[in-house]
Structures are given as C-alpha cells and as structure tokens.
Amino acid sequence: MKTKPKEKILTYFIGLADLALLVLSLLQIFHPIFKLPNLGVFNAKGSIAQAQSRLIITAILMMLCLAIPVLAAGFFIIFKYRDGRNGEYDPDWGQRHNRLQWVWWLFPGLLIALISIINFQSAHNLDPLKAIDPKTKPLTIEVMALEWKWLFIYPDQDIATVNTLDIPQNVPVQFVISADGPMSLFWIPQLGGQMAAMTGMTNHLNLIATDLGSFRGQNSEINGAGYAGMTFTVNSVTPSNFKTWVAAAKQSSPALTAAVYKQLELPAQNVPAATYAPVDPNLYYGVIDRYMGPPSVGHDHG
Amino acid sequence: MNILFGNLTWSSLPHEWFTIAGTATIIGGGAFMAGILTYFKRWKWLWNGWLTSTDPKKIGIMYLIVASLMLFRGAVDAAMIWLQQSIAEGPHAGYLTPAHFQQIFTAHGDIMVFFATMGLLFGLINLIVPLQIGARDLAFPFMNSLGFWLYVAGAIMINMFFIFGGEFASAGWLSLPPLAEIAYSPGVGVDYWIWSLQISGLGTLIGGINFIVTILKMRAPGMKLMDMPMFTWTSLCSMLLVVSVFPILTVVITLLWLDRYFGLHFFTATAGGNPMMYVNLIWMWGHPEVYILILPTFGIYSEIVSTFAQKKLFGYTSQVLAAFGVTALACLVWLHHFFTMGAGADVNAFFGIMTGIIAIPTAVQFFNWISTLYKGKIRFATPLYWFMGFLACFTFGGMAGVLLSLPAADYQLHNSLFLVAHFHTMIVSGALFGIFAGITYWFPKIFGFRLNESLGRKAFWFWLFGFLLSFGPLYLLGFLGATRRLDHYNVPGWQPLFIAAGLGLALIGIGALFQVAQIIVSIRDREKNRDTSGDPWNGRTLEWSTASPPPFYNFAVVPTVTGRDAWWENKQKMRDARTGRGQEYQNIEMPKNTAMAIYLSAFAFLASFAFVWHIVWMQIFGLAGVIVCIIIRSLDENTEYTVTAQELEKFEKSPARYL
Known part of the structure; x- marks a missing residue:
C-alpha cells in the first residue's frame, strides 16, 4: 500500500526526532558533571512519557524547518538593505509583487496542516483515558x-x-x-x-x-x-x-x-x-x- | 461586625515588614509629591491642566505615567520571586513564607497584565489613534476620562492591602476556585482582587466602546476603512475583543463575589457549585485578553517597519485579514488552558488544532514585514532594534505556543516553567518590546523632542540579553519537570538555572535604568533634539502631518484623505504639505474639562472598598454617589466650548501654543 505524501513527511520527522532523543539520552551521561537532575520529560521511564517526548521533539523539528529559513532570510534582508549599504532601494517593489502576499499564507498553512495531523493523532493515541494494553488488567x-x-x-x-x-x-x-x-x-x-x-x-x-x-x-x-x-x-x-x-x-x-x-x-x-x-x-x-x-x-x- | 467599620479592626493595619514598607512608600511618595506640588504652587496646574482634562493626548500621557509606576511595582515583585527561588533549595527555606510568596506572584501577574501592559497600551492608543485617523478628539471624551480614572481607582485598590488588611490574593493571577472561595481563602485578599479588577475592567470596557465608535465614526473625510493605518486597525481589533470578552470577566468575578459575600455556590467545591465553570468562563475572557495586548503592538511593528524601511507596508490587505483572523480565533481556543482537566481526546484535539491555526495569520504578518523590508532603505533607529529583538524572540515563543497546543505534549508541559517561559516570551517580546518601540517612535510626536538614540540602544541590548538569560533557563527548567509558583524545591540541579534566570532579571534591571537615564538625558538635551518639523522620521501616516507636540485640537483644519499612507502621499505631491497651511479656519467645538470622572471613580472606589470590608453604610453611600454623578453628568448639556477661527489662527501662528 502506498503511503500518502503527508504521512511520509511525518515519518521522516519522527525518524529525526528519534535521532535527537538518542543524542539527548547520550548527553544524559554527562548530567552529574553539569549537576543536572535526570532530564525530566526527556528522560522518560515509561512508554507514555517516551511517546510524549518524541512528539515534542518531532513538533519542534517541524517548526524549525519554517522558523530558521524565515528568520535567516529576515535578518539577511534587514542587514543587506540597511541604509548606506549597497542594497538596491525599490520602494515600489511591493506594488509589483502584491500577489505574493497570498503565497505567504501557504507556508505556515502547510506547516500547521501537518502539525494538526499529529495533533489529532497524538491527542487520541496518548489520551490519558485510554487503556495502555486492552489485554492486560491494569x-x-x-x-x-x-x-x-x-x-x-x-x-x-x-x-x-x-x-x-x-x-x-x-x-x-x-x-x-x-x-x-x-x-x-x-x-x-x-x-x-x-x-x-x-x-x-x-x-x-x-x-x-x-x-x-x-x-x-x-x-x-x-x-x-x-x-x-x-x-x-x-x-x-x-x-x-x-x-x-x-x-x-x-x-x-x-x-x-x-x-x-x-x-x-x-x-x-x-x-x-x-x-x-x-x-x-x-x-x-x-x-x-x-x-x-x-x-x-x-x-x-x- | 462593627456597623461603622465593618470587618476593619486595629489588626488590619500594617504590622508586617512588607506591609509597613508598602504603606510607608505609598504615604511617603504621596506626601513627597504633595510637597513638591505645594512648593512650586502647581496644584491648580495639575488639576485644571491634567487631571480634569478630556484631551486624549493628556489622558494618554497620564496612562503612561501610572502604567510605568505599576510596571515598576510589578518588577519589584518579579525580583522578590527571583530572590526566593534562587535561595529556597533543600534546607534553605528562603526569606518569604509560602503565603507571602504566593501573594507576590499573584500580584505580579495581575499588576503586569491589568495595570502595566494594559495601561501602556491604552496610553499609546489614546495618544496616537485620534491623530492617525485625523480626529480632534474621541467620540465620547468624558467616557475616556472616566475609563482612565476607573483604571486609576483599580490600580490604587490593588495596592490598598498594604494599608488595610495586610494580605493580597494568593490563588494565582486568575484566582481559580475552589481555592479562591471563602473556604480556602478566608482573608480579604481575593476581595481586593475582585474589586480592583471589577472597577478597572469597567474602565477598560468603557474605553473599548469609545475607541470602536471613534475609529468607525470619526475618521477624516475620505479615509475609508481600508485606508486606515495598521496601528488603528489592530487597535480596533483589540477593542472589539475588549467589548466581546470583558463582560465575561465582569460577570464571572461578580459570581465569585456573590459566593464569597453571600455564601452562594456558583463555584464552590460543595453544595453543587462547579469550579470548572469558572475555569472555562475566566479563560473565555483570559485568552482573548492576551490578544488584546498583542494585537495593537503588531500594529506598532507594522508602522515601524514601513517607516524605517521607507517603503509601503507589504500585503496591507493580508495584514488586515490576519489581524481579523487572530481576533476571531482568539475566542475559540480558551480550552487549551486546561487540557489536563479531563476533557476527552476529541474536545482537546479540536481546541488544540484551533490554537495551532492562530499561528498561520501570525506567521503571515512576519512574512509581510520581511517583504516590506526587502529592497527598502532601512534606517537602524532604536524602534527597529526593538522590532528585531521581537522578531527573533517571538518566533521561538510562538513555536513554544504551538508545541503547547498539542494536548499530548501539553500533558507534560502544562503549569511547568516551560509554560511560564512561553507566555513571558509572548508578552515581553510581543507586547512590551512593541510598546517600547512605539514609545520611542512616537515620543517626538507626543513631547516635541526625540529620545537619546545611544542610550536607547544600550537599553535595548540589556533588555534583550537579560530577557534571553532570564527566560531561556525557564524553558529548560520546564523540561526538567520544574513547576511554576514554587516557593521551595528539593532538587539541587534546578538551582543554578534559577540563579541564571535571576541574573537575567538583573540585566533587565540595568536596561530599565538605561531607559530612565535615556528619558532624563533627553529632557536635558531637549532643545538640541527638538522636533520642529513635526515629522522627524519621515513618516507615512497622518499623525506626522501635525506639529510636535500637536495642539490640543490636533488639526487646525481636518485633513482630507485620498488613500493609504495619507501623509506620505501628500509629501510626494507637494513640499510643504503641513495640514491646514494656507487654508481657511473655521470655528471648532472642543470638549470641556470635567472633574466628574474623578468624583465618580472615587465613589466607585469607596463602594468597592466597603464591599471588601463589609461596611454597609459606605457601600450605599458609594453606590448612591456613583448614581448621582451619572445623573448630574447626564443632565449637563453644556459640555463643549467653541474655539473660534480667529483664536485658531492665533494659536497656529504663536510658537507656544500648547499646554
């Protein structure tokens, strides 16, 4: 069965999140040196907390994919077009590219669509009311x-x-x-x-x-x-x-x-x-x- | 119970170190001010020129002054919280009792939200919105004065516990029941909380109505809605939220008061009361409240970006829609404040997804700002520095917000210091940085001279790094499982992070000192920095078309508007485009001063105080006073006076035409 592209993107992110969690757990070896207590929610000792920390890392990575390029572009532009630098001044640029304003809605829209999927799925999978293993008596x-x-x-x-x-x-x-x-x-x-x-x-x-x-x-x-x-x-x-x-x-x-x-x-x-x-x-x-x-x-x- | 004094007794007077210190500060500060006013014979000037004024510019300045005092008061609370949390680990109990500590963070939250940030915003809106739409005053000048004085009464009420009672509410800034009910909070603290918010909330509501009507009905001829400057738009959105949700606050705290005063059971744990109802209602107000604070500052950033990039704001239509999107969605997300209260997965997911969707219009505004900066000629003035700080901090704060909107993640982050770090990032970098940017930007318009740039930048850098150092560790502490509002903890590993956060606060303190120095130095050098053009930044909107500071009537001749960025377009067409130059003056009507708002607020204050202390005669006296004041004012038809064309011409020609 073919997976939907959105689901595929999500699996990549979850893979990346696992990698990040691995790095975090390796870092925990050093926690006595830094005098940090067990790394709280990222030092999960149960499958629910494990899934929750994985979700947190996945969501952070997904958002960074948009936030970092936007911030980088933003600050690059601010410094490039600083008065006195060689940036070209074109006050009417906006009027000629007015339609771009509607394109901008797509980027955060797509990101939030993806996050909404994991929002819905995780809210149900990790519902505190849900029995962890229906076969075992808790x-x-x-x-x-x-x-x-x-x-x-x-x-x-x-x-x-x-x-x-x-x-x-x-x-x-x-x-x-x-x-x-x-x-x-x-x-x-x-x-x-x-x-x-x-x-x-x-x-x-x-x-x-x-x-x-x-x-x-x-x-x-x-x-x-x-x-x-x-x-x-x-x-x-x-x-x-x-x-x-x-x-x-x-x-x-x-x-x-x-x-x-x-x-x-x-x-x-x-x-x-x-x-x-x-x-x-x-x-x-x-x-x-x-x-x-x-x-x-x-x-x-x- | 005493008929004359209600529940007030000798033991209600200050006897602990902090109430004595607070009382001494209030009385000492008051006496000092009174002394200065008497020595310089300035009482009449203060009363006639300022306190009874109905001029939104003067009311705006008074808002800024009171709000700055409250900002200082809230900052002292923050420092006390930090000191306690830095030392109260393991065997060290710290210097505060748990009850006192809990009062401090409760007061910190309420003062910062209701009296510091709201006050600063109302100040700026009062000062700038009428100028931006080319109006001479507000739709209801008296109501504006009343809104301000009710806010002042609320600000005094929240500090009254220092003098009478000695304890403030200790149940968190929203006083959630059943903890805030009489069974668990028998003291007067919660009553002070109720009445302080009740009067100042009414003031806010009155202000909200006033600005909506003003923006919709008093725009200069020719200015269509889609010609309005962004700050006016976002102020309108914010005020629409105010009138939509502040009535909820008024009702819900009235019900809490009925529980506490008459022993009813709306929200009690026992006898069929439902505390969860309160939690829902208060957040139906509380979440939009956050957007009430953030929306106007987004407008400020829009103004600053296009002015300092010297380009038209990119995506104006999109920007307006985004502001309205945020306004509408703000009312659909309140449940995300209590995913952990046990609603099912479907309900949680719905509110979580709605919350995530708010990020879309918010992010779109970022895209539009960056597009505005693209191919601009960007001047690095202090307001732009605040914008850049906001851009970086708010992005990560917003990410933290989207993270918290995932119910399954929120189960692990709710009420942790991660949450505290998130909302401080939003309010400090979103609202407060924007307010600082706005004050720096409009300062020459308001006072007639510019603020010192180099001190302003120093202040910015200390604020930025102080902010990062004080809230970065809190994100980490949240992940480490540290909860908010801890007066003591037993985890040694947390302590270095708490201390780091405190050092950050110290940096912020240095930044604030630079701001004070900036104002003092700027006043000293005012002649050198005087803005004689009325348009020091090469601005785009109508407020820059009149003199700095504007005359009390704002515009001698109301400008006619033909499009967006009205002043910029005007300047393109002609060299000296000062509004009204060479045109014919006409008689204008201006609102008279009135002290009625002060009397009315004073009676409301008395009634509230009497409700706190169960003094029945004073309740009746206060309420009767309020009603009599309303009747007298309603029957007064002589509330305006005429400035004749000749007088107007004389004012316009004389250099000292203000104040």
Whole structure:
C-alpha cells in the first residue's frame, strides 16, 4: 500500500526526532558533571512519557524547518538593505509583487496542516483515558489530593500510602484521581501526566513504567500554602518485589479508618511518607459522594 | 461586625515588614509629591491642566505615567520571586513564607497584565489613534476620562492591602476556585482582587466602546476603512475583543463575589457549585485578553517597519485579514488552558488544532514585514532594534505556543516553567518590546523632542540579553519537570538555572535604568533634539502631518484623505504639505474639562472598598454617589466650548501654543 505524501513527511520527522532523543539520552551521561537532575520529560521511564517526548521533539523539528529559513532570510534582508549599504532601494517593489502576499499564507498553512495531523493523532493515541494494553488488567490506584499531601489507595491490594507510590515494572497502571480540597494536578514527569484532581468527580490517567527506579512526582496546580511541598516518590519495582512490598505493608501498617482519614484530611505541609492497611473500602467514593450531597448550611465557611 | 467599620479592626493595619514598607512608600511618595506640588504652587496646574482634562493626548500621557509606576511595582515583585527561588533549595527555606510568596506572584501577574501592559497600551492608543485617523478628539471624551480614572481607582485598590488588611490574593493571577472561595481563602485578599479588577475592567470596557465608535465614526473625510493605518486597525481589533470578552470577566468575578459575600455556590467545591465553570468562563475572557495586548503592538511593528524601511507596508490587505483572523480565533481556543482537566481526546484535539491555526495569520504578518523590508532603505533607529529583538524572540515563543497546543505534549508541559517561559516570551517580546518601540517612535510626536538614540540602544541590548538569560533557563527548567509558583524545591540541579534566570532579571534591571537615564538625558538635551518639523522620521501616516507636540485640537483644519499612507502621499505631491497651511479656519467645538470622572471613580472606589470590608453604610453611600454623578453628568448639556477661527489662527501662528 502506498503511503500518502503527508504521512511520509511525518515519518521522516519522527525518524529525526528519534535521532535527537538518542543524542539527548547520550548527553544524559554527562548530567552529574553539569549537576543536572535526570532530564525530566526527556528522560522518560515509561512508554507514555517516551511517546510524549518524541512528539515534542518531532513538533519542534517541524517548526524549525519554517522558523530558521524565515528568520535567516529576515535578518539577511534587514542587514543587506540597511541604509548606506549597497542594497538596491525599490520602494515600489511591493506594488509589483502584491500577489505574493497570498503565497505567504501557504507556508505556515502547510506547516500547521501537518502539525494538526499529529495533533489529532497524538491527542487520541496518548489520551490519558485510554487503556495502555486492552489485554492486560491494569493495576488500579485511587489518588486523593489532600491539603497538602497525596493519598494513594490500592483497592485490590487493600493498602494505602501517603506521598509514596510503589508500582510494578511493565504493568499498566490506571490512576483514578479525585480531590478532597482545592484543585490539584497529578504529575510524574518521567512517566507522563498531568491530570487534574477535583472534588466530587473522578479523572483517569493511564501510565506505565518500563524501567526500574525512583521518580519524582508532584502537584503542579497551586492549592494553598503547602503547594510546593506536595511531592511524592514513585518507585518502579519488579512485579515480585511489588508482591513482597504489599505483603510487608499489610503486616506492619495501621488501618486507614474513617477516624484516621479525618486526621489525614487536616491541612499539613511537607508530610512524610506513610503506609496504611487495611483500608476502608468505601473511603474513596465516600469522599466523592460527600461533595455531591445536598447543600449543608454553613458547611464551607471555614 | 462593627456597623461603622465593618470587618476593619486595629489588626488590619500594617504590622508586617512588607506591609509597613508598602504603606510607608505609598504615604511617603504621596506626601513627597504633595510637597513638591505645594512648593512650586502647581496644584491648580495639575488639576485644571491634567487631571480634569478630556484631551486624549493628556489622558494618554497620564496612562503612561501610572502604567510605568505599576510596571515598576510589578518588577519589584518579579525580583522578590527571583530572590526566593534562587535561595529556597533543600534546607534553605528562603526569606518569604509560602503565603507571602504566593501573594507576590499573584500580584505580579495581575499588576503586569491589568495595570502595566494594559495601561501602556491604552496610553499609546489614546495618544496616537485620534491623530492617525485625523480626529480632534474621541467620540465620547468624558467616557475616556472616566475609563482612565476607573483604571486609576483599580490600580490604587490593588495596592490598598498594604494599608488595610495586610494580605493580597494568593490563588494565582486568575484566582481559580475552589481555592479562591471563602473556604480556602478566608482573608480579604481575593476581595481586593475582585474589586480592583471589577472597577478597572469597567474602565477598560468603557474605553473599548469609545475607541470602536471613534475609529468607525470619526475618521477624516475620505479615509475609508481600508485606508486606515495598521496601528488603528489592530487597535480596533483589540477593542472589539475588549467589548466581546470583558463582560465575561465582569460577570464571572461578580459570581465569585456573590459566593464569597453571600455564601452562594456558583463555584464552590460543595453544595453543587462547579469550579470548572469558572475555569472555562475566566479563560473565555483570559485568552482573548492576551490578544488584546498583542494585537495593537503588531500594529506598532507594522508602522515601524514601513517607516524605517521607507517603503509601503507589504500585503496591507493580508495584514488586515490576519489581524481579523487572530481576533476571531482568539475566542475559540480558551480550552487549551486546561487540557489536563479531563476533557476527552476529541474536545482537546479540536481546541488544540484551533490554537495551532492562530499561528498561520501570525506567521503571515512576519512574512509581510520581511517583504516590506526587502529592497527598502532601512534606517537602524532604536524602534527597529526593538522590532528585531521581537522578531527573533517571538518566533521561538510562538513555536513554544504551538508545541503547547498539542494536548499530548501539553500533558507534560502544562503549569511547568516551560509554560511560564512561553507566555513571558509572548508578552515581553510581543507586547512590551512593541510598546517600547512605539514609545520611542512616537515620543517626538507626543513631547516635541526625540529620545537619546545611544542610550536607547544600550537599553535595548540589556533588555534583550537579560530577557534571553532570564527566560531561556525557564524553558529548560520546564523540561526538567520544574513547576511554576514554587516557593521551595528539593532538587539541587534546578538551582543554578534559577540563579541564571535571576541574573537575567538583573540585566533587565540595568536596561530599565538605561531607559530612565535615556528619558532624563533627553529632557536635558531637549532643545538640541527638538522636533520642529513635526515629522522627524519621515513618516507615512497622518499623525506626522501635525506639529510636535500637536495642539490640543490636533488639526487646525481636518485633513482630507485620498488613500493609504495619507501623509506620505501628500509629501510626494507637494513640499510643504503641513495640514491646514494656507487654508481657511473655521470655528471648532472642543470638549470641556470635567472633574466628574474623578468624583465618580472615587465613589466607585469607596463602594468597592466597603464591599471588601463589609461596611454597609459606605457601600450605599458609594453606590448612591456613583448614581448621582451619572445623573448630574447626564443632565449637563453644556459640555463643549467653541474655539473660534480667529483664536485658531492665533494659536497656529504663536510658537507656544500648547499646554
């Protein structure tokens, strides 16, 4: 089957993007020398973040193809026709070439047409709602953004954690996200993101870690005084280590009851990591329901 | 609650270092100015000559002065943000509390957008648009004065927290709920935010209506729409956006206020409120707002390019269509500010593609400017330097914007410092550089003498490199996963980049000092740099056909226009083409001065202050005052006076005919 020319152009760009990403990953060898942290979104540890960084590089390269010649021509012209240089002064040039103004629409038009294609495709391929592998059952983690800490509930494992998150390598994870407080944004730059956490509703975010390691996670939406400290660590571990971790957590952790949650709910800054087991099974949806109930007089007058 | 003072108590008065410093600056600065005015006996001059004036040129200059003060105020915020972010790594907590830091960046955003950039633009539009279309004044001179004074009232209101209350809003420049609701922001900060934007927003809306009517109805005879200079066109587009979207702002912050004041639930997290509705509505205003800032400066660049290339603007029709394309599309892209709020892929892709399409008319304008420069005779004056800086920076800022328009890429870049770097590139190189270019370009027209070129260029280079150094690292920090608005972080690798950004800010500061020096030196050398011709740049449009500075009536005889670049064409036809020379003068009607706009704004200010502090009697008093002022002004039919032909002739012949 013949590929359409537009698609062909796109494949060239994606090839170039991969090359650029390769160079970037080689550069990362030097990051201790430059004291740079892991190169954030370009140091992807999962297939979603990998695809997103590839998309970013592809789009940048496509735009440079127009921007660099235009800028080069622009500055060349500015200096060539500087008053006192030998550039020919022809004030009526414009009137004779008036129709060129319509040609100019074509160049950015074509570029944006191409970018619109990858815009549409990537918006669907990388839709956070989409299951990563329809054949595998994902690990479900309920995320609750509190003032100012993250509560992660593993409903199938019956454990919960605060500000720390263990996930098995190469297993798709489905984050089910809500909030019990102001709006927050859930982001793990090296795995992908971001998704809003809002009261009374649930958002979904599907991610996967293809590498082992510890990654930084954070809130990216201002939600009050403890905003900057609302970070968490994501540990990608082997599936067998994950099982061991779950078993250990179940043995030695306090239960997450309604009373404990009430304590957890109180605003607090820079909260240390914690683990809970077992977990009140209705906790997550109970919190959501609380925000959907009838108006209660004086409820939100702090 | 106290009947006399509402929620105001002794503890509302300043007691922290920054509120004491702010209050001292406000009161000290005010007392100093009052002292100078009293010593030189200038009160009457100030009141009659300036404050109560309805002359758009004087109002324009007052806009520029107030906006420059606010630009300085916003820059101090920027420096405080930088200092905190440079030191607050790991064990170092920095010198600001999180709450204080959050107030500073909130104030920085609001002041820079609403009071610095908007003020500078309204100043330039006031000064230049009437001259460009050959009008003597605006369609509604009183409304113009009112718009200005409401803007001033808003600018004072946003600083009132220094004196009463001690805290500003800390929920970001758009005060998104539920964070900005009473449950999470119980203080008066958000109320100050609401009322400051409410009054100044009304002023903007009034100004928008005024300029649309002026441009459509008051053009010189013969000037067709397609003969208008580009700055007038883009100002028209900008004002069309103002009247389209500012009512949304007015309504949405009124609803937020109802939530906060009466405990309603439009946007609360609880009781059926819908915060997402607020996010949608505020961005339906907020995104067009960005184009309100950028469009007029694109017009300024068009004027500068064709003047300094000494060529007709290439692709005028295309340029007008592009401006209208941007205007229309500006209203169709608001959702790209929250791709991460969970809309489906189809919705996100639609708004993403619409956003990308805006790049087309924008890029076309670049092509047209470069075509204008082609085969020109380009004079490298300071305004052209600003244009060149803009050309380079804006291209990359625009690329960053297209990148952010891809929802799948935005999931990784949203609310990161990459985003912060992007919109600063657009506003600084797009709007601010353009404003600086415009001020340098029109300065001789406004004040009668040129600005010092060499200091202007030095200022430009410091601004350019300072800008690159302060925002380049932010792009990188965004890729490294750094989010915006951090008062503290635990990643050592980020710190050098934050410090580099701060050094960039210091360079910008030096650039700003050069600008101040430029103005001082230019005033000192004003006799040497005096513009006696009225046309120092060999200009093309009508503003250059009258004297510099223009007489209060702009044109003794309104020029008749036969085509584009009216003044240039006139000059080609005859040597001394000064409008009105040798023609017969006629009696003209000019608007009288009025202090009513000041009174009305003062009452609106009082009412707003009373709403912040729940002082019921003062609310009623303020609102009643506003209504009475409107009635008195509406019944006043004696708002104009006649300048007779003889007086006009005398003015035209005497050298000191202004001010």
